[in-house]
Amino acid sequence: MKPSFNPPVAERRQIDTRSIQALDSAHYMHPFTDTRELGLRGARVIVRGEGIYVWDSEGKKILDAMSGLWCVNIGYGRSELAQAAYMQMMELPYYNSFFNTTNVPAVKLAAKLCELAPRVGDRSFTHVFFSSSGSESNDTNIRMVRHYWASLGQSERKIIISRKNGYHGSTIGGASLGGMQGMHEQGDLPIPGIVHIDQPYFSNNALAGESEHDFGLRLARQLEEKILELGAHRVAAFIGEPIQGAGGVIIPPASYWPEIQRIVDKYGILLISDEVICAFGRLGSWFAYEQLGYKPDLVTFAKGVTSGYAPLGGVMVGDRVAKVLIEKGGEFNHGYTYSGHPVACQVALANLEWMEREHVVERIKDDTGPYLSECFAALNEHPLVGDARSYGFMAGLLLMKNKATGERFSPDTGVGMACRAHCFGNGLVMRAVGDRMIIAPPLVMTRADIDDMMKLIIQCLDLTLSEAKNKGWC
Numbered sequence: 001m002k003p004s005f006n007p008p009v010a011e012r013r014q015i016d017t018r019s020i021q022a023l024d025s026a027h028y029m030h031p032f033t034d035t036r037e038l039g040l041r042g043a044r045v046i047v048r049g050e051g052i053y054v055w056d057s058e059g060k061k062i063l064d065a066m067s068g069l070w071c072v073n074i075g076y077g078r079s080e081l082a083q084a085a086y087m088q089m090m091e092l093p094y095y096n097s098f099f100n101t102t103n104v105p106a107v108k109l110a111a112k113l114c115e116l117a118p119r120v121g122d123r124s125f126t127h128v129f130f131s132s133s134g135s136e137s138n139d140t141n142i143r144m145v146r147h148y149w150a151s152l153g154q155s156e157r158k159i160i161i162s163r164k165n166g167y168h169g170s171t172i173g174g175a176s177l178g179g180m181q182g183m184h185e186q187g188d189l190p191i192p193g194i195v196h197i198d199q200p201y202f203s204n205n206a207l208a209g210e211s212e213h214d215f216g217l218r219l220a221r222q223l224e225e226k227i228l229e230l231g232a233h234r235v236a237a238f239i240g241e242p243i244q245g246a247g248g249v250i251i252p253p254a255s256y257w258p259e260i261q262r263i264v265d266k267y268g269i270l271l272i273s274d275e276v277i278c279a280f281g282r283l284g285s286w287f288a289y290e291q292l293g294y295k296p297d298l299v300t301f302a303k304g305v306t307s308g309y310a311p312l313g314g315v316m317v318g319d320r321v322a323k324v325l326i327e328k329g330g331e332f333n334h335g336y337t338y339s340g341h342p343v344a345c346q347v348a349l350a351n352l353e354w355m356e357r358e359h360v361v362e363r364i365k366d367d368t369g370p371y372l373s374e375c376f377a378a379l380n381e382h383p384l385v386g387d388a389r390s391y392g393f394m395a396g397l398l399l400m401k402n403k404a405t406g407e408r409f410s411p412d413t414g415v416g417m418a419c420r421a422h423c424f425g426n427g428l429v430m431r432a433v434g435d436r437m438i439i440a441p442p443l444v445m446t447r448a449d450i451d452d453m454m455k456l457i458i459q460c461l462d463l464t465l466s467e468a469k470n471k472g473w474c
């Protein structure tokens with residue numbers, strides 16, 4: 001893979017960490033953060049990135065095994081993307097797509113995304129609706145599926161079925177679709193018309209002696225039970241992440257998605273695949289549905305479309321929905337100032353071009369993805385680790401108190417956060433979700449990079465085990 005990082009900046013600005021932390025604490029309210037607690041501790045100031053590494057203001061080098069926040073798929077410092085943004089800003093930094101106007105990057109990107117989204121059976125993707133984030137895109141989905149059914153004279157079809165512990169964003173619509181209890185409690189959510197079924201998390205929800213195959217079918221059939229309970233004539237759509245990301249990298253059994261497809265087909269309800277994390281190569285394909293065996297009507301995307309270099313999201317609109325909206329729908333009273341933002345779209349085009357040129361998706365599918373799977377599964381040998389598995393470049397493991405009995409750590413130990421602290425301390429970003437540790441590394445990692453990452457992971461697991469023993473957690 002050709003290195004194409006930004007040239008070294010001769011004079012890097014000297015950062016006074018303490019004063020930035022003081023300003024941060026005084027003025028910057030962070031997402032998903034206890035502001036008082038962060039103020040006491042002081043935020044880590046990240047100042048620079050190159051390839052798969054970032055550096056903090058104290059000069060510490062950190063291997064970013066989370067790709068920022070599941071998004072910097074092609075790594076940091078790619079000059080082609082910076083140049084694309086610069087050129088577009090000079091040419092046309094902004095124009096809207098309302099009032100019968102359009103712009104060249106948005107048109108080209110919409111066409112490119114439709115070309116990349118594979119046709120499955122009788123379904124293909126013909127149109128794209130742009131936003132600036134995954135959350136906004138899922139709000140678009142809520143509006144679009146309700147408008148679709150109303151256009152067909154079935155306006156009572158409003159309910160969207162989603163899953164517990166799913167993550168679909170943090171706007172009121174996105175958080176309602178999501179199944180995160182803490183978000184619902186704080187926001188008086190979900191809004192009416194959104195209901196949740198269980199997540200297909202084998203380690204948590206399987207019955208004694210149940211096979212993964214049977215478990216997948218049983219969990220998918222909760223959708224059918226819910227449809228029958230609500231009345232199929234009231235159900236508009238089902239939404240799910242192909243693999244749940246923020247919920248802890250929950251990989252469903254292979255039987256799950258085909259059964260979901262059978263059920264949505266039987267009742268004619270729309271299927272939304274939220275691929276904000278899983279699309280653009282993370283699972284070894286441009287879109288995840290092609291690997292997991294289903295045919296969505298709508299696909300949510302964001303993050304990896306620009307590798308996080310510019311905020312951009314959207315909804316891929318399949319021909320079933322597009323046809324109705326175009327022929328019967330009239331004006332769709334929905335859109336954002338930044339829908340089809342020319343700079344973000346031009347950056348996305350540069351990102352996709354770079355990925356194609358460097359065969360990023362093929363490498364995940366045929367080479368580095370299988371290698372990571374092999375390395376990650378070997379972690380199951382570690383005394384602290386159960387259920388270590390990956391799919392493409394998404395991986396998760398369970399920190400276990402007693403592997404022989406399957407006993408889990410009590411949540412008040414905070415074992416995941418302890419492990420995360422060891423990771424940070426040793427120059428590795430790994431995310432904790434309760435007692436699960438997860439990674440979603442940049443897709444450009446080589447086998448040698450994976451070896452370096454695995455060494456760090458094992459070192460941090462060893463340190464966590466020692467701490468757990470010292471503190472009497474196990």
Ligand code: PXG
Nearest residue numbers: 133134135167168169241246274276277302
């Ligand atoms: N859908 C999915 C599947 C996501 O993972 C969103 C929608 C919302 O995207 P925006 O761009 O509005 O953030 C996401 C975002 C975490 C974490 O802690 C995950 C996300 C965002 C923030 C934190 O793992 N995913």
